[in-house]
Amino acid sequence: MEKFIMDSDAIDPAKVPTRRLYTGAQIPVIGLGTFGSDNYEPAAIAEAVAGALRVGYRYIDCAACYEDEAEIGAVLQAAIQGGLPREELFILSKVWNDAHAPADVVAACKKSLHDLRLDYLDCYLVHWPFPNYHAPHCDGDVRNPDSRPYIHEEYMETWHAMESLVDMGLVRHIGTSNVTIPKLKRILQDVRIRPAVNEMELHPCFQQGELYQFCLDEGIVPIGYSPVGSPNRPERDRTPEDFNDMEQPIVQEIAAKHGIHPALVCLKWAVQRGQIPIPFTVKRKNYLSNLRCVMEDPLTYDEMDRMRGAERNCRLVKGQVFLWPGATSYLDLWDVDGTIPGWGGYGKE
């Protein structure tokens, strides 16, 4: 058995700041994403997880649909058996949209636990609030005729199955992802166990001020995905109108002033604002600097204030593949007028 040994230039994980979940549990202020955007093989991503643990990461953001949990599980098992205490880790996974039926939620969680070679997860999320299956790697214009809008009663059945996972001791916390204020308001009215976190898209060009603040007000920790603007995201998630976060003048100006890569400006901003960024990279140089940057040389108050100016309302993960027959635009998924549209999409019902 190989002993788990930290790298000589590692960040001491005990010194990485944490945020407090409502249960009192702590989660590191930055994690490692594990969705390779179709660009990397599972083995390369698992290797990055191994390297990230050795440089001081303790929060790993996983999901069944990333199709790499088995490879990551082998890495986690080796690290734990090699002496890394399980309780130092914060491992999060997500139930995919083809497993929202209550029995499927339990089976999917057990499958993730089996693949990740763990006996509990620190957090388990409902990945999307729609039970609308689409094949992995499919094009953005693919539509499943069985797709449905958000149906609150159905979501709550899924949620109650998530709650049962906490009762069974299989997961410590549960959370939402890709929800909106109107959906969260309804969900919070009917939960027995509240969401501890909400995973949402957050980067300088998409700051989601209202939803972000709503989460804080409700004691829900916001986790920010695509924190540096997902520059290598799949083709299906690109449109000509998208902005590039790292090319924003304010981001570049601050990067030059601090002598750092623009990606690190995005991450410093995220952590200082209060969300937990989960940048993806398999490159050691990048994941080490991503972790280190949140420990040193903070942005000034003035720089933080000026970063508000990078907001472009630029949603990158639009989610078109979740649309149901009758819906017209990806905006139907995001409750943009403050209401949840029905089968006909906005303006039809």
Ligand SMILES: NC(=O)c1ccc[n+]([C@@H]2O[C@H](COP(=O)([O-])OP(=O)(O)OC[C@H]3O[C@@H](n4cnc5c(N)ncnc54)[C@H](OP(=O)(O)O)[C@@H]3O)[C@@H](O)[C@H]2O)c1
């Ligand atoms: N809940 C959800 O629905 C959802 C949706 C999307 C993503 N996520 C999660 O969020 C994670 C991150 O999102 P993401 O992968 O879309 O976007 P991201 O982290 O913003 O972007 C990842 C890309 O940024 C580059 N990068 C990272 N650090 C860098 C650095 N220091 N310098 C230069 N480039 C850097 C990487 O390039 P290199 O490879 O060249 O380093 C990588 O390809 C995912 O892996 C996943 O865990 C969740």
